[in-house]
Amino acid sequence: MPLIIGIDPGLQRTGWGIIQHNGNALSFVECGVITTDNTTQISERVLRISNEIGRVIALHKPQEAAVEETFVNVNGQATLKLGQARGAILLTLAQAGMQISEYAATLVKKSIVGAGRAEKNQVARMVQILLPGCSKHGPDAMDALAVAICHAHHSRKY
C-alpha cells in the first residue's frame, strides 16, 4: 500500500508526516518535527534537515512526497530562510528519486477544513479526526500530515 510523506518546510522547524493511502482509506504511520539550532551555519542546518528527512525516507520508504508551497513573506530575510530550507528538502527528495508534488497552503487548508483561510488549530483538529491514532507532535507535524492528506485527495482525483 502506497505511503505518502508530507512536508511543511522551515529552517527553524520542518514538519513531516507519513500516511498510508489505500483506496479510500487513509491511515497514520508516523510524524515528527525537525528543529535546527539558529546559532549554527545555514549549511549545517540544511544538512541536519536533509539527514533527518533521509533517515525517515530510509526507514519508511514512502513512494510519493508532497511539499507545502512556501508562503512569500513580506520579510525578505524570512523568505530567504524558508527558501533555503525548501531547496535543501526538494534536493533531498529528488536525490532519493521520489515523485514530488507541491501544494499551496490555501489548497491544503481547503482540502482538510473546507476553507482556505482556516486557522492552524482547526487544521490540526481535522487531521486528528481524519487520522485516528496520530499523536500530537505540534502544529508543524500536523501541517505536514495535512499536506500528505491533500496529496492523497488530489492524486485520487486525477
Add this chain to the structure above:
Amino acid sequence: MPLIIGIDPGLQRTGWGIIQHNGNALSFVECGVITTDNTTQISERVLRISNEIGRVIALHKPQEAAVEETFVNVNGQATLKLGQARGAILLTLAQAGMQISEYAATLVKKSIVGAGRAEKNQVARMVQILLPGCSKHGPDAMDALAVAICHAHHSRKY
C-alpha cells in the same frame, strides 16, 4: 596546494570558479555556469545544480568553498528562487564535507575592485587581470571567481 571553489548561486544560472591559492599567488583552474530549464520542476532544477556542483567537486577536489550571500530582493518570488538554489548548493557542499564560508556581494566587490558598489563588468575585468588565463564564461562565472578570490584574501588575513 589548496584549491578554493567560489559559487554565485542562482536558480536560473549558478556561476562556479576554482582557483589555486599558494601563499601570495593565486591562479585560475576552471570555471563555468550551470543553467537550468525554467519549464521544469524546482526539484529537478536543484538536483541538476547539485549534480553539476558535485561533478566539479569530484573532478577538482577543492578543500574550501566560498559562497556569495544572496541579495534579498524586493521581489519575494525572486528571493524565494534564489533561496532554494542557495539551500541546495549549501547542502551539496555540506554533504561533501567541505569548509564553507559566506561573503556579502559588497565585500566581494570591495575585495576585487576596491568599491562595494562596483559594476558587474568592472568585477569581471579585475578578475581577468588577477587570474591570467581565465577564459570568458560570462559574468556569473566571473562573479564566482571573484568570491573565491575574496575568500583567498580573507583566509590569508585570519
